[in-house]
Amino acid sequence: MLSEKYITASCTIGKGIVNKNGIKAFENSNADTPGFLLSLYQHFKLNYPKFYKMDNLSKLCWLASEILLKDDFKPHLYQPEQVGIVLANANSSLDDDIKYYASVKDVPSPSLFVYTLPNIMIGEICIRNNFKGEHALFVQEEFNAGFIETQVNYLLDNDLLEACICGWGDVLEQDYKAVLFLVEKEKGEQSLPFSKDNMNSIFISN
Amino acid sequence: MGDGMNGDNKITHVFIVADNVLSPLGKTTAENFSRLKENQSAVKAHHNPEISQQPFFASLFDNDDFLPTNPKYTRFEQLLIASIEDALQNCNINAADKKTILIISSTKGNISLLETETYSAELKNRISLPHSAQLVADHFGFVNKPVVISNACISGVLAIITGMRLLKSGQYENAVIAGADLISKFILSGFQSFQALSPQLCKPFDQSRDGLNLGEGAGTIVLSTNEKYKGNLKVKGGSVSNDANHISGPSRTGNELAYAIKKTMGSAGLSTSDIDFISAHGTATVFNDEMEANAIAIAGLKSAPINSLKGYYGHTLGAAGLIESIISLKSLQEGLVLPTAGFEQTGHGTAVNVVAKQLRIRANNFVKTASGFGGCNAAVIIGR
Numbered sequence: 063m064l065s066e067k068y069i070t071a072s073c074t075i076g077k078g079i080v081n082k083n084g085i086k087a088f089e090n091s092n093a094d095t096p097g098f099l100l101s102l103y104q105h106f107k108l109n110y111p112k113f114y115k116m117d118n119l120s121k122l123c124w125l126a127s128e129i130l131l132k133d134d135f136k137p138h139l140y141q142p143e144q145v146g147i148v149l150a151n152a153n154s155s156l157d158d159d160i161k162y163y164a165s166v167k168d169v170p171s172p173s174l175f176v177y178t179l180p181n182i183m184i185g186e187i188c189i190r191n192n193f194k195g196e197h198a199l200f201v202q203e204e205f206n207a208g209f210i211e212t213q214v215n216y217l218l219d220n221d222l223l224e225a226c227i228c229g230w231g232d233v234l235e236q237d238y239k240a241v242l243f244l245v246e247k248e249k250g251e252q253s254l255p256f257s258k259d260n261m262n263s264i265f266i267s268n
Numbered sequence: 269m270g271d272g273m274n275g276d277n278k279i280t281h282v283f284i285v286a287d288n289v290l291s292p293l294g295k296t297t298a299e300n301f302s303r304l305k306e307n308q309s310a311v312k313a314h315h316n317p318e319i320s321q322q323p324f325f326a327s328l329f330d331n332d333d334f335l336p337t338n339p340k341y342t343r344f345e346q347l348l349i350a351s352i353e354d355a356l357q358n359c360n361i362n363a364a365d366k367k368t369i370l371i372i373s374s375t376k377g378n379i380s381l382l383e384t385e386t387y388s389a390e391l392k393n394r395i396s397l398p399h400s401a402q403l404v405a406d407h408f409g410f411v412n413k414p415v416v417i418s419n420a421c422i423s424g425v426l427a428i429i430t431g432m433r434l435l436k437s438g439q440y441e442n443a444v445i446a447g448a449d450l451i452s453k454f455i456l457s458g459f460q461s462f463q464a465l466s467p468q469l470c471k472p473f474d475q476s477r478d479g480l481n482l483g484e485g486a487g488t489i490v491l492s493t494n495e496k497y498k499g500n501l502k503v504k505g506g507s508v509s510n511d512a513n514h515i516s517g518p519s520r521t522g523n524e525l526a527y528a529i530k531k532t533m534g535s536a537g538l539s540t541s542d543i544d545f546i547s548a549h550g551t552a553t554v555f556n557d558e559m560e561a562n563a564i565a566i567a568g569l570k571s572a573p574i575n576s577l578k579g580y581y582g583h584t585l586g587a588a589g590l591i592e593s594i595i596s597l598k599s600l601q602e603g604l605v606l607p608t609a610g611f612e613q614t615g616h617g618t619a620v621n622v623v624a625k626q627l628r629i630r631a632n633n634f635v636k637t638a639s640g641f642g643g644c645n646a647a648v649i650i651g652r
Contacts, residue, residue: 154397159382160382170458178376185510185515185641188512188643194509198426201397212434216433216437
């Protein structure tokens, strides 16, 4: 019943620095949030026009997922329903809520309104990667690794998922932080055992 | 082998111990069900320039309802507190037990504060969903940090599934699961910008359906694995899936919701013939109801009676999955499936069995489905 589970890749983004698997992959400390996110998109030579329509939260988490999965995720190993996403943040979609409400005074914008739900960032990652499995968005004051651990353990131990992206993605104005983990049942070369302690060490490292 | 089987193959049952529906139709589940049996709907025309320049159809509380008893609560928090209070009064579950967890479901919580307050660090804190959840938890003396789910319109069903899983895993013995949303200019204007609202009473699954009505409300369900509740209805299984198609429109095929329904039946150890009725999401938009009818047929349930309750309550967002599951479990208990208010004639490619008049049946199990922005789908089974 209980599966062995591993963090087979990680990506942290915060304060102008991007780390992949514990190694710095990019730095740009001189930009505001939208400028930083665009510079990330350009640096990694991503090509996905939907990016430009996203709000900052979806951009941040989508970018983190692209970097997380690059070179470390093998899609052919999984059916779409076998891969899922469990994310948390503190500010829900407030960064976009503020922008949407400003548009209400003029002409309410549907392209802003659609991002006034925090789970949309999960939807964007699913659309990009054709992930159709279990997912959930929790709102918590700070990253609760123990809680995320029990959620992901349940899904993998009960064979509801075979792989899961989990972690944190939060943006509010000039503060942003994303920490994503790829959790799988097969051990890879650089893998760490999936545990709250390992998630916390990576979380605080950026 | 379903989830929640422990080492010696003993299934952990998740019993439903108490519930509350708090809506413009009543302050308790019983009051609500009684009005629904009389075919009363809470959806009406509103002319309220604070929410919208144009008139709109919705199910709203009177402004004086759920005024905070304590200035430290907002109306949203007071609504949650009132719903949870009624549920807890009707059972012996102790909020202060370390084996009891509180789960809160909402899409926008205190978002209306953006309309009345200037943005500041204090507002950021006050508008935070975990902050609201903690205030509610502290009011009742819950010792564990509450779990907060905000996953668009599947939040309520996902909260029930999350509670079921936390109990099946053995981490907790009891779960108090409450959801609520209030309708503000923020929310109404957004749906208007999507042209998603009907200019009249909504018509789920009807051939001339033209959009949804919004609604306000709260629902609370209390679950426990304590065997002393043997004989109560149970939450038997649940599943979540993503369309991976579009962030604001549903899958055109319905395959992914069908997958969630099938996985749910499998995890509950049930087959299609065990499902006696379906409480659908049925928002009355052209696309949702089409997708959902397809999903139900793909899942092998096209002959099961289905209803949508959104003609009575409107779409109550973070509360919908809870309110509608509770009304449906009452239906199961009373052997009475309520008709789909607003429905007259079938209007989608796939024929499904929409309940148009009160239906007396002997029921053992029902499926509750939900779908939402972000391509999310969820299904849960409740039964004897």
